[in-house]
Amino acid sequence: MSTEGEPMVGVPGAHTAGGEPMVGVPGSHAAEGGGPLMGLEIFEVFRQEKEGGPMVHGGSLLAPDGELAAHYAREFYGRRQESVRLWVVKRSAIHDVTDPDLLQPPMDRSFKKPVGYSAGIKQKLAEARERAGGQE
Numbered sequence: 001m002s003t004e005g006e007p008m009v010g011v012p013g014a015h016t017a018g019g020e021p022m023v024g025v026p027g028s029h030a031a032e033g034g035g036p037l038m039g040l041e042i043f044e045v046f047r048q049e050k051e052g053g054p055m056v057h058g059g060s061l062l063a064p065d066g067e068l069a070a071h072y073a074r075e076f077y078g079r080r081q082e083s084v085r086l087w088v089v090k091r092s093a094i095h096d097v098t099d100p101d102l103l104q105p106p107m108d109r110s111f112k113k114p115v116g117y118s119a120g121i122k123q124k125l126a127e128a129r130e131r132a133g134g135q136e
Helices: 066-077 119-134
Strands: 012-015 021-023 041-048 055-063 085-090
Touching: 041 066, 055 066, 055 085, 066 085
Parallel strands: none
Antiparallel strands: 012 021, 041 055, 041 085
16 A cells, blocks of 8 residues: 555645655645545555566555546556556555454464475385385
């Protein structure tokens, strides 16, 4: 998500709560919450730099709807072929998960981690194969 002071695109002349200028409708003032900003929503843009790479947060922009937000995102994050994929999401649709019980369960669940065979199991398997080979 946008951090305080990070410029927003889509509304030239607007300012973030931190006083930084937003890029995009002349004379707008985000901190005042009025004027040309009425009816605009904040969209978050995630971009993928190369096929198979991770999606990373590219920035935030203001737009009246998703269609125009997609056009702004293509213009700002795709015009120089720096992205192969864009996700444009309304900020209000993003759910922040902060519940520590969901993120860090109190019980030890290390047995669910795919770490492969331990050295002890490998040794037991080799011994079992050796015994089975000698019985034939």
